[in-house]
Amino acid sequence: MAGILIYSDQDRFGFELLTAARSIAEKTGAAVKAVSINNPGQAEALAGRGADTCRVEGGDIRLEDTAAVARVLKKTVEALDVDVVLLSSNRRGKELAGRLAQMLDAGCLTDVSALEVRSGRIECTRNALGGATVAVQAVTTPRKVIALAAKAFAAAPEGAGRISDLALDVKGSGIRLLESRTRAGDAVQIEVAPVLVVVGCGLENREDLAIVNRIAAALKGEVACSKPVATDRKWLSEDRVVGLSGKICKPELALLLGVSGQVQFMVGIRDAGTIVAVNRDENANVMQCADYVMTVDLNDILQELDDMLGGAAH
Amino acid sequence: MNIVVAMKQIPDLQQIRIRNRRPVMEDVPLTLGKIDRNALEEGLRIRESMGDDSRVIVVSAGTPDVEDTVKEALAAGADEAFIVVDDGAGVRESSVSAALLAEAVRRIGAVDMLLFGEGSGDNYSGQVGPRVAEILDLPQVGYAGRVEMDGRTARITRVLEECEETVEVELPVVVGILADINEPRIPSVTQILKAGKKRREIMDAADLAVETGKQRIETVSNLAPETSRRREPVKTCEALRTALEKEGFLGR
Ligand SMILES: Cc1cc2nc3c(=O)[nH]c(=O)nc-3n(C[C@H](O)[C@H](O)[C@H](O)COP(=O)(O)OP(=O)(O)OC[C@H]3O[C@@H](n4cnc5c(N)ncnc54)[C@H](O)[C@@H]3O)c2cc1C
Numbered sequence: 001m002a003g004i005l006i007y008s009d010q011d012r013f014g015f016e017l018l019t020a021a022r023s024i025a026e027k028t029g030a031a032v033k034a035v036s037i038n039n040p041g042q043a044e045a046l047a048g049r050g051a052d053t054c055r056v057e058g059g060d061i062r063l064e065d066t067a068a069v070a071r072v073l074k075k076t077v078e079a080l081d082v083d084v085v086l087l088s089s090n091r092r093g094k095e096l097a098g099r100l101a102q103m104l105d106a107g108c109l110t111d112v113s114a115l116e117v118r119s120g121r122i123e124c125t126r127n128a129l130g131g132a133t134v135a136v137q138a139v140t141t142p143r144k145v146i147a148l149a150a151k152a153f154a155a156a157p158e159g160a161g162r163i164s165d166l167a168l169d170v171k172g173s174g175i176r177l178l179e180s181r182t183r184a185g186d187a188v189q190i191e192v193a194p195v196l197v198v199v200g201c202g203l204e205n206r207e208d209l210a211i212v213n214r215i216a217a218a219l220k221g222e223v224a225c226s227k228p229v230a231t232d233r234k235w236l237s238e239d240r241v242v243g244l245s246g247k248i249c250k251p252e253l254a255l256l257l258g259v260s261g262q263v264q265f266m267v268g269i270r271d272a273g274t275i276v277a278v279n280r281d282e283n284a285n286v287m288q289c290a291d292y293v294m295t296v297d298l299n300d301i302l303q304e305l306d307d308m309l310g311g312a313a314h
Numbered sequence: 315m316n317i318v319v320a321m322k323q324i325p326d327l328q329q330i331r332i333r334n335r336r337p338v339m340e341d342v343p344l345t346l347g348k349i350d351r352n353a354l355e356e357g358l359r360i361r362e363s364m365g366d367d368s369r370v371i372v373v374s375a376g377t378p379d380v381e382d383t384v385k386e387a388l389a390a391g392a393d394e395a396f397i398v399v400d401d402g403a404g405v406r407e408s409s410v411s412a413a414l415l416a417e418a419v420r421r422i423g424a425v426d427m428l429l430f431g432e433g434s435g436d437n438y439s440g441q442v443g444p445r446v447a448e449i450l451d452l453p454q455v456g457y458a459g460r461v462e463m464d465g466r467t468a469r470i471t472r473v474l475e476e477c478e479e480t481v482e483v484e485l486p487v488v489v490g491i492l493a494d495i496n497e498p499r500i501p502s503v504t505q506i507l508k509a510g511k512k513r514r515e516i517m518d519a520a521d522l523a524v525e526t527g528k529q530r531i532e533t534v535s536n537l538a539p540e541t542s543r544r545r546e547p548v549k550t551c552e553a554l555r556t557a558l559e560k561e562g563f564l565g566r
Contacts, residue, residue, distance in 0.1 A: 010476075064472070064481050066444070067453050091474045095456035095490065098408070098441025102448035107409065107530030110439045128536055129436050130327040133337055135536040140529065173453035178469070180479040195563065219558075220566060231494035238475075244438060245493070253563050263327055270539060274561055276554065289541065292557055294548040304551045309564070 001030040001120070003082040007037075007073060007096075009063055011045045013088035013148075015155035018051050020115065020148055021086055022156070027117035030084065035076050035166075037061060037069060043163050050159020054080065057165070060172045063092070064180075067173040070099040075168045077104065077143070084122070089147035097147040107139035110147040113248065122146065131244045131267025149248065151191055186237035188222055195221025196251045198242055198269070199235075201228055202258015202279060202298055206235055211306045212257065218310040219253065226259050243268035258298050261286025315368045315426035315485065319357040319392065320415050320446070321350040323376035323383045324436040332538040344376070344383055349431030351390070353491040355498040357429050358391045360463060369393040371422055375406070375414040381514065389501035389509035396422055400519035400526060407531050408437070412445035413524040418517065419450060426485040427468065432457055432492050440490070447488035455481055456490030 004024055006017035014034065021032040034051040036043040043055040054076060061068045073096070077085060085100060087093040089111045101108030114125040121138050124146060128135040139146065190196060197216040199209070209223070216223045224240045224247075231238065242249055244264040254272040258279060259265060266289055269275065277290035280297045287293045294301075325342045332338070357370045372387045374380050375398035384395045396418045400406075406414075419425055428450075430443030440456070447454035459473035460480075468487055471480045501509070519526050548554045558564050 064455075064479055065453070066456065067447065070444075070448070091457045091472075094440045095444055095454070098412075098439075098444030099448045099454065101409070101441060102412065102445040107407075108439070108441050109531065110441060123534055127438075129325070129330060129337055130438065132327060132330050132332065133536050133538050136534040138532050138534060140532050174484055175453050175455065176482045178480045178482055180477050182477050183473075183475075185476065219563060227493075245433070253558070253561075270541065274563070275543060276548075276558075287545065289543055291544045292546050292548045292554065294554060301551055305554070308551045308555045309558070 001028040001083055003031045003033055003080055004084040004086060005073070005077060005080060005082040006032070006034045006051070006086045008088035008090070009092045010088060010090065011042055012155065013090060013093070013150060014042065014046055015049050016151070016153045017086045017088060017148060018046070018049055018156035019153040023153070024084065024115070024117055024122060028120060033080055033082065035073070037072050047161035047163050048158060049156040049161065051156070051161040053161055053163050054166045055163055056168055058168055058170055061170055062172065062177060064177045065172050065175040066092070066095050066099060068170055070096055070103055071170045072168055073100050074103045075170065076166060079166060083142060084144045084146065087145065087147040089149045093147050097145050101145040104143040104145065105141065106143040106145050107141045108145040109137055109139060111149050112146055113149045113152050115146070115148070127244060127267050129263070131263040184237070186239040188239055190222050190224045190240055190242065191247045191249050193222040193249070194251055195219045195253045196224045196242070196249060196269070197221055197255045197257065198224045198226065198259055199229055199257050200226040200259030203229070204299065208302055209235060211302050214306050215255070215309055219255070221251070221253070224249070226265050256286055256290070259286050260284050261289055315364065316422065316424055317357045317360055317368060317370045317427045317429065318419055318422060318425050319350070319354045319370060319372050319387070319429045320442070321354065321372050321374045321384065321387055322347045322411070322434045323374060323380045324434060327435060335537040335540065337536070337538065344379055346383055346386055347431055347435040349433060349435065349491065349493045351498040352493055352495055353429040353431045354387055354390060354392060355496045356461060356491050358499070359496065360427065360461060363463060371396060373415055373418045373422070374398070375400070375411055375418070375519065377401070381516065384514070385509050388512045389506040390499060391501070391505070392512075394513040394515070396515045396517070398517050398519050398522065407529050408439055408441045409445060409530050410524070410526050410528070412442045412449060414519055414522060414526070415442065416446045416449040417522045417524055419446070421515070421517070428452070428486070428488045430488065430490050432490050443488055443490045452486050452488050453483055454488040454490070455483060457492055458489050459492050459495055461489060
């Protein structure tokens, strides 16, 4: 293996990719390199974690122009003699992965949650069949594009790296940025919370979220939700979505309130220590996947649950 | 304008059973990917907003039953379909799907907008759209939460984890559609009956200049995770509290 190149639009994912790249390099002897595109601050940050960082500065290459960013990466791959590209599996990273893979005639795996080098081959773990199964897959082409899920690896520690410049001539693809608005972020990190109280569409009244908040506080946990609660109803922020397109969580306790438990949701919570499911439908899928099952209408017990758990905690 | 919507035929995930940790795919019906239906709906909405003779054309690659699956899209309002059929032996790798779809799009001819779901319901890898964009040398905008047309200019809002960015791009363009962009319409009985008469162009994958045998991914294993949940019934809140107390989750 010649070289591994890491790239992410976000510094913190870059640090995780660095750890992943080093874990591959340890077994293969490949050189690890990082690249920043029109982002000198990021080059400094990556070098500050010990990365051999290539700084690309090119007039009209902008982050929102995925095709152009992919072209930069392709040229970097060629210039640095790289055969493995590690990207972050956030939305920008995933969007980039397929395009770059196509340019490199490479196989591509996204949402990879773990990787391991076996007999010189990088075996990647990712969910398949909507989360019903976990597949171990390897890219078989000489060049490989792998996008890693957030937090699959720890951030690389501080270190002293080098920065070099690479001059590339790449054209934009005609995408113009009109406006960029920061999304009202939610500081919550449900993927590391020890306790999650998760609401699904079975919670019928928005006002009841206040009770759910209290129950979560009593259990010293965070409130999370199924996807439609955030995307359709917009009751909670998308940062709180558990599942395939949300976050993969491993709390010690997960209390699931009115969640049906379809595969795409369960994949985000199945590694929880203890799962308690409250649902009025005894045949809901979630009831098959829980340690404690309570078949009841949430409207009838929410207040009592609050009194009971809150009371126990105080 | 020609609005092409790529739609994937996937197994109905609710009906997959697991035996000895292996997925049992026999007799699992095939259906259209859920997010692809949002892409279709967006295509229909754009067609309607144009108020001209714009057409929505579905492209799909799949097993011989893909024709039945695509009928659902025609019923929902698509004007015609270009379908690539192969023997459907097993799961087709994304790079091969992309090559087949791109070839189908080339046969349609002039394409102004090409819509994909943000990810397919089964693999959810999100790479087919970007791959097709690259093959056809088109710009791409993924994770679109809003698409507005102004003549030959598309104004698209891309919803990312930390920001929302609005970009402008001249057609033709490839757009990846977010699942929550719209609510797909349900076809009426008359529409379902009429769907059978809409134009369908069926191509055999073997006749296209695409190397379908070249796999770029090898699957080492694909197993359901081991689970052993107790499924202990809890009748009352009090019983739940006792259980949680016993496990040390209360009063910590
Ligand atoms: C590619 C793809 C990716 C996806 N990714 C995700 C993801 O990351 N996360 C995610 O959550 N979903 C995801 N989904 C959607 C997923 O398939 C389900 O649609 C979703 O999880 C359902 O959410 P829910 O269980 O809250 O709602 P529903 O399916 O509507 O279930 C509500 C449940 O509440 C119960 N209920 C209703 N009223 C009451 C009451 N009064 N008291 C008690 N129980 C009640 C019902 O019996 C039912 O079981 C994805 C789908 C696709 C296709």
